[in-house]
Amino acid sequence: KNEVEQSPQNLTAQEGEFITINCSYSVGISALHWLQQHPGGGIVSLFMLSSGKKKHGRLIATINIQEKHSSLHITASHPRDSAVYICAVVSGSARQLTFGSGTQLTVLP
Amino acid sequence: DAGITQSPRHKVTETGTPVTLRCHQTENHRYMYWYRQDPGHGLRLIHYSYGVKDTDKGEVSDGYSVSRSKTEDFLLTLESATSSQTSVYFCAVMGSGELFFGEGSRLTVL
Numbered sequence: 001k002n003e004v005e006q007s008p009q010n011l012t013a014q015e016g017e018f019i020t021i022n023c024s025y026s027v028g029i030s031a032l033h034w035l036q037q038h039p040g041g042g043i044v045s046l047f048m049l050s051s052g053k054k055k056h057g058r059l060i061a062t063i064n065i066q067e068k069h070s071s072l073h074i075t076a077s078h079p080r081d082s083a084v085y086i087c088a089v090v091s092g093s094a095r096q097l098t099f100g101s102g103t104q105l106t107v108l109p
Numbered sequence: 110d111a112g113i114t115q116s117p118r119h120k121v122t123e124t125g126t127p128v129t130l131r132c133h134q135t136e137n138h139r140y141m142y143w144y145r146q147d148p149g150h151g152l153r154l155i156h157y158s159y160g161v162k163d164t165d166k167g168e169v170s171d172g173y174s175v176s177r178s179k180t181e182d183f184l185l186t187l188e189s190a191t192s193s194q195t196s197v198y199f200c201a202v203m204g205s206g207e208l209f210f211g212e213g214s215r216l217t218v219l
Contacts, residue, residue, distance in 0.1 A: 033208050043199065043210040086152065088208070094159040095140045095203060096167075099152040 003027050004089055006100035013107050019074040021103045023087035026068065030095070034061050034072045035086040037102075043086070046072070077107045112136055115200050115211035123219050128187040130198055130214050138204025141183040143167075143175065145196040146213075152199065158183055190218045 004025045013019055023032070034046045047054050047061040049070060054061050058077075063070040074081055087100045112135030122128055132141060142157040144167075154167030156175040164175050172194060176184045187194055195218045200211040 031206065035208070035210075042212050043201075045208045045210075048206050048208065088152075090203070094157070094163075094165060096157060096165075097142055097154060097201065097203070097208075099144075099154075101151040 004087060004098050004100040006087055006103050008103060009101065010104045011106070013077050013105070015078060015107055015109050017077050017107075019077050019081075019105065019107075021072045021085050021087075021105070023070045023072070023100055024068060025070075025087075025089045025098075027089065027091045027098075029065075029068075029089040029091045031090040032063055032070050033088045033090070033097075034070075035088060037084045037086065039083070046085075074105075079107045079109050082106050113200060113202055113209055113211040115198075115214045117214060118212065119215050121217045121219065122190055124191055125189050128190050128216065128218075130185045130200075130216070132183045132185070132200030132202075132211055134181050134202045134209075136202070136204060137180050138202045138209075139180075140203040141177065142201040142203075143173075143183065143185045144199045144201065145169065145194075146199060147196050155185065155198075187216075190216075192218050194218050 007022045031050045037043045049063040058075045060073040084102045086102045114133045116131045143155040144152045146152050153169045155173050158164045158177045174186045198214045202209045
């Protein structure tokens with residue numbers, strides 16, 4: 001069983017819709033990252049969370065340490081948001097990184 | 110960013126040959142990682158390093174070795190490449206709480 005579970009695996013939305021991607025993990029962590037990967041492109045970090053909530057433009061990320069759960073929200077989605085979104089957790093003193101399997105988001109115009 | 114450079118970016122090799130991929134960073138961050146990305150599997154950790162000469166195995170380490178003799182360089186070696194090691198390899202660096210990725214190295218083993 002993967003230590004990091006993401007849902008949904010695939011998501012198709014209409015432009016303007018509110019989108020939520022979920023990430024659950026089973027280990028103790030020191031931080032959680034949300035990443036974005038466009039088709040054929042590199043991977044960029046969107047957020048690093050250790051508690052609470054962060055907002056950047058139309059993106060909002062939250063984490064509940066007690067429930068071992070994080071969510072990434074996209075408000076007013078746009079076709080350029082189409083990408084794979086990946087959560088990654090940091091654990092242990094050696095800062096091991098473990099990734100979820102990713103969510104393929106497609107936003108239709 | 111962490112000034113991450115991966116080399117080579119593309120390589121085609123034959124089964125049984127050794128291959129070394131290099132990850133270079135310019136910011137002296139402590140933590141470095143090698144991943145492979147395959148369709149249907151997402152990103153899987155091969156090896157990681159938490160300091161010079163300090164490395165540990167990830168979930169798919171068989172057939173791979175690493176070395177970190179300097180803070181800025183993390184080398185991934187396939188001692189005898191196999192077709193199952195055809196993949197895109199990403200290096201990641203973590204420092205100051207942030208996470209940075211290299212652009213990836215596409216390896217094809219014929």
